[in-house]
Structure formats: C-alpha cells, structure tokens
Amino acid sequence: MDAELLRVRLAADLPKPHILPVRDRAGFAAALQTGQFDVILTDHDLGNFDGFEALQMASRAAPNIPVIFVSGTMDDRLAVNSIKAGAADYIPKNQPFRLAAAVQRAVQDAKRRREDAEQPHRSREEFAAIVESSTDAVIGKNLDGIITSWNLAAEKIFGYREEEALGRSISMLLPPEQLEEENRIMERIRRGERVETFETVRMRKDAVLIQIAATISPIRNADGQVIGASKIARDITAAKHSEEALRTSENNYRLLFESNPTPIVLYERDTLAFLAVNEAAVRLYGCTREEFLKMTFNDIAIPEEVPGFVERLSQLTAEAGNSGIWRHRKKDGQLLEMEITSHAVVFDRKNAWLSLAIDVTERLNLEAQLRQSQKMESVGQLAGGIAHDFNNLLTVINGHAGLLLALPDLPQKIADPLKDISEAARRAAELTRQLLTFSRKNVLQPEIVELNEVVNNVSKMLRRIMGEDITLEVNPAPSLPAVKADLGMIEQIMLNLAVNSRDAMPRGGRLRIQTSSVIVDKAHVQQNPEASTGRYVCISFTDTGCGIAPENLPRIFEPFFTTKELDRGTGLGLATVYGIVKQHQGWIEVTSQVNQGATFQIFLPATSEAARALTHSSTEQRVIGGTETLLVVEDEAPLLKLMHHILGSYGYEVLGCSTGKAALEIWEANRRKINLLLTDMILPDGMAGPELAEILKISKPDLKVVYTSGYNTEKLARDFTLDRGANFIQKPFHARKLAETVYDCLNSK
Numbered sequence: 176m177d178a179e180l181l182r183v184r185l186a187a188d189l190p191k192p193h194i195l196p197v198r199d200r201a202g203f204a205a206a207l208q209t210g211q212f213d214v215i216l217t218d219h220d221l222g223n224f225d226g227f228e229a230l231q232m233a234s235r236a237a238p239n240i241p242v243i244f245v246s247g248t249m250d251d252r253l254a255v256n257s258i259k260a261g262a263a264d265y266i267p268k269n270q271p272f273r274l275a276a277a278v279q280r281a282v283q284d285a286k287r288r289r290e291d292a293e294q295p296h297r298s299r300e301e302f303a304a305i306v307e308s309s310t311d312a313v314i315g316k317n318l319d320g321i322i323t324s325w326n327l328a329a330e331k332i333f334g335y336r337e338e339e340a341l342g343r344s345i346s347m348l349l350p351p352e353q354l355e356e357e358n359r360i361m362e363r364i365r366r367g368e369r370v371e372t373f374e375t376v377r378m379r380k381d382a383v384l385i386q387i388a389a390t391i392s393p394i395r396n397a398d399g400q401v402i403g404a405s406k407i408a409r410d411i412t413a414a415k416h417s418e419e420a421l422r423t424s425e426n427n428y429r430l431l432f433e434s435n436p437t438p439i440v441l442y443e444r445d446t447l448a449f450l451a452v453n454e455a456a457v458r459l460y461g462c463t464r465e466e467f468l469k470m471t472f473n474d475i476a477i478p479e480e481v482p483g484f485v486e487r488l489s490q491l492t493a494e495a496g497n498s499g500i501w502r503h504r505k506k507d508g509q510l511l512e513m514e515i516t517s518h519a520v521v522f523d524r525k526n527a528w529l530s531l532a533i534d535v536t537e538r539l540n541l542e543a544q545l546r547q548s549q550k551m552e553s554v555g556q557l558a559g560g561i562a563h564d565f566n567n568l569l570t571v572i573n574g575h576a577g578l579l580l581a582l583p584d585l586p587q588k589i590a591d592p593l594k595d596i597s598e599a600a601r602r603a604a605e606l607t608r609q610l611l612t613f614s615r616k617n618v619l620q621p622e623i624v625e626l627n628e629v630v631n632n633v634s635k636m637l638r639r640i641m642g643e644d645i646t647l648e649v650n651p652a653p654s655l656p657a658v659k660a661d662l663g664m665i666e667q668i669m670l671n672l673a674v675n676s677r678d679a680m681p682r683g684g685r686l687r688i689q690t691s692s693v694i695v696d697k698a699h700v701q702q703n704p705e706a707s708t709g710r711y712v713c714i715s716f717t718d719t720g721c722g723i724a725p726e727n728l729p730r731i732f733e734p735f736f737t738t739k740e741l742d743r744g745t746g747l748g749l750a751t752v753y754g755i756v757k758q759h760q761g762w763i764e765v766t767s768q769v770n771q772g773a774t775f776q777i778f779l780p781a782t783s784e785a786a787r788a789l790t791h792s793s794t795e796q797r798v799i800g801g802t803e804t805l806l807v808v809e810d811e812a813p814l815l816k817l818m819h820h821i822l823g824s825y826g827y828e829v830l831g832c833s834t835g836k837a838a839l840e841i842w843e844a845n846r847r848k849i850n851l852l853l854t855d856m857i858l859p860d861g862m863a864g865p866e867l868a869e870i871l872k873i874s875k876p877d878l879k880v881v882y883t884s885g886y887n888t889e890k891l892a893r894d895f896t897l898d899r900g901a902n903f904i905q906k907p908f909h910a911r912k913l914a915e916t917v918y919d920c921l922n923s924k
Contacts, residue, residue, distance in 0.1 A: 188275030334380030461506035566885030569907035644683030679720025800825035835862030
C-alpha cells in the first residue's frame with residue numbers, strides 16, 4: 176500500500192517516472208546490478224534487513240545513485256544517522272508532498288557530482304548557479320565568522336538580502352543562548368572536521384526564531400589549510416510544528432480514549448479479535464488489557480447473539496451508528512445489557528470496529544418496573560371504580576333481603592331463596608372488598624399494632640386450615656417495634672399468604688412465619704426501587720412449595736392472574752396483599768426458585784408508639800332503635816330508599832336527600848330536631864361528606880355523624896378519623912348492622 180502511494184504521488188508530480196519496486200534483499204541486490212535508475216527510495220524497516228544495510232549495499236554497488244529514506248518508523252535520531260551514513264534525504268511518510276522535490280533535488284545533486292567528477296575545472300559561474308538554485312540556504316564564512324557568500328535561499332529563509340549579509344558576522348543569526356554552540360562548532364571546523372546534520376535554532380531579520388537542520392563543512396585553500404566554513408541550512412520550523420501538532424493530537428486522542436468513562440473496545444472486522452480497550456472497559460468487564468488482547472468479541476458476547484450482531488454491523492449506514500442492545504458476560508459470569516454504538520475505523524493498518532458500550536442493565540430494569548407500576552395503578556383505578564358502583568347495588572340487594580328475612584312467619588319456600596340471595600351478595604361483597612383493597616381505595620382504620628401478638632393469634636387459626644401434612648413454624652423476633660396499621664387488613668395479609676403457600680404444597684411441606692426489625696439503607700433501596708430508607712418491621716412467609724416460574728414472577732400481584740386451576744381461586748389473593756401493603760406505605764419483596772419454594776417479605780414502617788392490647792367485640796344480640804331524627808344523604812336513589820326503610824323500621828324519623836346542597840336546605844328547616852347525620856363520603860355535587868359534616872357542626876357542635884362508602888380516596892382516609900362500628904360503616908352492609916352503627920353513634924359520649 177505504501178509503495179502504491181509513493182507511485183501515485185510521484186506520478187502526479189514528476190513527468191512519467193519509471194519505478195522498479197523490490198521487496199527483499201535478493202530483489203534489491205539484483206536491481207543494483209542493472210544500475211539503470213536515478214534514485215533509490217527505501218523504507219527503514221524492510222523485514223529481513225533494514226534501510227541502513229540497503230544504503231551500504233547501494234554505496235558499494237552504485238555509489239553515484241542517491242538514496243532517500245521514506246519511513247514512518249524512524250525517529251529524529253535515526254533520520255540524522257541516515258544523513259550521516261550518506262543518505263541524500265529523509266522524508267517522513269506523513270509528508271508525501273515533499274517527496275517529488277526531494278527526488279528532483281537528489282537527482283540534480285547526483286548529476287552535479289557526476290559532472291564535477293567529469294569536469295573538475297567547471298567555471299565558478301556554473302557552480303554559483305547551482306548554489307543559487309538550491310532550496311537550502313548555502314552560507315560561506317571565514318574562521319572569524321564573517322559571512323562571505325549568501326545565496327537566494329538564505330535570503331528567503333533569514334530575511335536578509337545578500338548585500339545586507341555579506342561582510343557581517345554570522346552572530347546576527349544567533350540567539351544569545353546559541354553563541355556557545357557556535358563556538359564549539361567553529362573549533363571543530365578549525366580542526367578540519369565536518370559537522371554532520373544537526374538541528375538548532377536561529378534568528379531571522381524580524382527577530383522571529385526558526386528551527387533549522389544544518390550541515391557545516393570546512394573550506395580549504397589550495398594548500399589544504401582550513402580558511403572558512405560552508406553551511407547548508409534547511410528551515411524545518413513548519414515540519415517541527417506539524418510533528419508537534421501530530422504528537423499533541425495523538426496524545427489528546429489517547430487521553431480521550433483512556434479517560435473516557437464509557438467503555439470503548441477496538442476489534443478487527445474479520446476476526447473480531449480485540450486490538451485495544453480503554454480503562455473503563457477493563458473495569459466493567461473485569462479482564463486485564465493483556466487478557467483482552469488474547470480474546471475476541473465472541474468471548475464477551477452471548478454466542479447465539481454474535482451472528483445477529485455481526486449482521487447488524489454490516490447494515491450500519493455511513494460506517495457508524497447504533498448497533499442495538501446486546502447481552503454481554505463479565506469475567507465473573509454476570510450478564511449485562513449493553514447498548515453498543517459502533518464506528519468503522521482503520522487501526523494499525525487493519526480494518527476495525529470501534530464500539531462504545533454503555534451498560535443499560537439498571538435502566539432497563541427500572542423501565543420494566545415503571546411499566547409494571549403503571550399497569551398496576553391502571554388496573555387499580557379500574558377495580559376501584561367498578562367496586563364502588565357494585566357496592567351500592569349489593570347494599571340494596573343485601574338490605575332488602577335482610578328486611579324480608581326479618582319478617583315473622585316467613586314461609587320456608589321464600590326464606591330459603593332469600594338466604595341464597597343474601598349469601599351470594601355476601602360473597603360478591605367479599606370480592607369487591609378485595610378489589611378495593613388492591614386498588615388502595617378501601618378506608619384505612621389504623622391503630623398501633625404489635626405484630627408478634629397478631630402473628631400468634633392468627634397462627635392458631637392457620638394451624639386448622641393448613642392441614643396435617645403442612646408444618647407451621649412461627650418465629651417471632653424479641654423486642655419487635657410496633658406498627659401503625661389496620662388490624663383486619665394485617666390479618667388478611669397473613670391469611671392470604673398462608674393460603675397461597677398451602678396451595679403451593681399439595682403434597683405437604685413446611686411454612687415458616689417470622690418477624691424481624693430491620694434498618695433499610697441506601698444500598699437496599701438501590702436493589703429494591705419500591706423500598707425506602709428507615710426502620711421497618713418485616714414479616715416473612717417461607718414455604719417449601721413448588722415455587723414460582725421466572726416468567727410468572729413479575730405478574731403475581733396482578734388481579735385475576737393465577738396459575739391455579741379454575742376452581743382454586745380468583746387470582747385476587749396476592750393482589751389484595753399488594754394493595755394492603757402499599758396502602759400502609761410498605762412494600763413486598765419476593766424470592767423464589769421452581770421446586771424450591773418461595774419467600775414473601777412484607778416491610779411495614781415501624782413506630783415508637785406503644786400498642787394497645789387486642790380486644791374482640793361481643794356477639795350478643797342487643798336491643799337497638801330509637802326515636803331520634805336522622806338526616807340521610809345518599810346519591811343512589813334505591814339505596815336512599817332502602818336506608819329510609821331500614822332506619823324507619825327501627826323507630827327513627829328519617830329526612831333524606833341526594834346532594835350536599837339539598838342537605839343544607841333540609842338542615843336550615845330542621846336543625847333543632849336533627850340528632851345525627853348519615854352521609855356518603857362522596858357526594859355528586861362535589862361536596863364531600865366530611866365537609867358537609869363540618870359545615871353543620873358549626874351551628875350544632877354536638878351533632879353525631881356516621882359516614883358510609885363503597886370506597887374512599889386516600890386523601891379522605893388520611894384527613895378524617897374513621898372508626899368502623901362507631902362513625903363509619905362500609906358498603907355493602909346488612910340492615911341490622913346499619914341500625915347498630917346508628918344506635919351506637921347516637922348513644923356514644
């Protein structure tokens with residue numbers, strides 16, 4: 176390729192050059208025998224021999240043919256040594272524009288030397304013409320340093336005209352720091368020595384410093400005495416600047432490559448063998464540079480993905496672009512998702528790909544978690560909306576069934592279907608309650624709870640439902656902090672997870688329930704994006720069941736997703752757990768392997784408040800009812816009619832309406848006799864039930880209030896204290912439950 180480049184360059188600048196290429200010592204020796212050429216161009220590195228040996232061979236076989244070194248591997252020292260050894264010139268490969276002029280000059284000089292040898296008495300005029308035509312400065316001076324000759328090139332290089340230079344001291348060209356060097360050179364000249372090519376600094380007429388390469392030879396008289404010196408000087412300032420710029424550029428690019436925080440790898444296009452890697456790649460993949468240079472791209476890629484990756488590279492436009500996301504393997508075996516951007520380059524004379532590799536593993540995981548969170552949120556909103564409307568319908572069904580069942584002497588053929596209707600409504604209400612729990616729109620009634628006490632109480636029931644072939648282990652942690660939670664919901668979490676574990680162990684096994692106090696730090700949060708730092712109480716369920724397949728693990732909390740048989744569940748158990756935990760500002764972590772069981776860890780925020788002892792309500796039948804006046808606000812007309820019917824049957828006077836505005840009008844006319852407000856949490860005219868209650872209490876502070884709802888927003892659940900059985904009743908409800916709640920509220924202090 177270099178030989179072709181030289182041929183093209185010479186053909187462009189010289190008239191029809193004839194070129195004889197040789198590649199080895201034997202070919203060169205044979206060519207020397209012909210002697211039919213004007214100049215020899217040689218590289219420094221020639222495989223089984225070098226340019227200096229070629230120079231010696233040429234000096235012996237064809238001493239009058241000039242030799243020019245054209246090399247990219249010679250440094251300044253070797254270049255100077257080549258001139259000392261007799262080379263006519265040295266041209267760096269990155270400066271091919273100098274080649275034609277150097278060839279012409281070398282040929283002319285060789286021709287001049289041959290003519291000098293043939294015509295020893297050439298006239299001074301002819302010699303002067305040669306000197307004047309030289310592109311190098313030719314300066315003569317006596318032993319005192321006085322300039323005696325000054326050619327045209329000297330004028331161009333140093334800025335002094337011939338008449339300005341002749342008769343003046345050479346010191347006019349010397350910076351002060353170069354005077355000592357000049358004295359040493361002149362001492363050598365006086366001894367008759369030739370000072371071979373050296374680089375130094377000289378000063379032009381305009382005081383600008385330039386770099387020159389010079390050769391100084393002694394001038395002798397007819398008797399052989401040294402009477403002066405002849406200097407041949409070439410301005411190499413521009414070449415030096417180019418070399419310095421090139422070195423700076425190479426250093427800058429090397430710095431950019433090595434210090435770049437993005438892993439960068441260079442590999443050959445055909446073999447995929449690594450040619451270079453930066454420090455970031457070494458850190459990411461865990462391999463040393465030496466190990467990388469013995470590897471190919473196949474060693475870090477997934478084998479089955481390599482053909483597709485190579486095909487993608489071949490399709491890149493403009494020899495650069497994004498190569499897609501591919502899996503790579505670190506030295507320790509860990510898999511990474513890498514986004515690869517590749518560029519076609521030539522490196523060390525090899526066609527190569529330069530690839531930037533960005534680790535997007537964490538980003539892809541976060542994106543997947545975000546999509547899952549958004550999906551769960553959307554499903555939750557849908558479930559909450561359906562459950563709200565469905566609860567109103569179930570309340571009407573339940574209420575009327577309850578009223579009919581309370582009639583005396585009800586025929587059995589009517590009572591039995593009514594009981595079936597009531598039971599079906601109860602099961603439907605349980606389903607909607609689970610939907611509300613998942614969507615986090617159930618009313619939260621928190622209290623300070625000691626989890627160990629809850630675990631002990633619930634485990635007694637669990638031992639009965641788990642079956643004899645499943646061993647239940649309970650390991651409560653000592654000195655466990657309390658949590659602020661809805662006791663009923665926490666019990667439901669435990670029941671749902673225990674039943675889930677039971678179903679995963681059809682042939683028996685072991686379920687271990689344990690509690691612990693944990694401090695969650697930033698490192699834990701980085702591994703579990705739903706987590707938050709702080710002190711938490713953890714309750715974990717570990718079973719020895721069938722485990723969860725990896726492809727199913729991301730979907731286990733989706734409502735109605737189940738891997739069980741059609742008659743073994745609705746797919747709402749784990750969805751309900753998820754909703755309860757999120758509503759309590761906690762999170763769930765799940766680990767599982769197929770046929771090796773699963774572990775569910777529930778994290779709930781710890782509190783420093785003391786827990787109260789758990790109590791259980793009495794189930795005795797009570798006498799309820801009264802004559803008080805109730806203001807009932809409910810936007811569903813059938814439900815309002817039902818509530819009016821139920822409460823009226825217990826002796827109460829009921830004033831009913833469907834909006835907050837209508838309630839205010841009724842209040843203005845009947846405020847003195849109204850003893851209790853029974854209102855839905857959400858009203859159709861934008862006025863919330865608690866807001867209506869606050870307005871009415873301004874004029875009657877002792878007004879009793881009972882709230883009811885099929886669901887509630889998280890904001891209302893936070894802003895108002897709701898106590899099930901005291902001032903709140905959840906839809907759907909039975910007729911007697913409604914009457915008991917109203918009675919208890921009216922008779923509370």
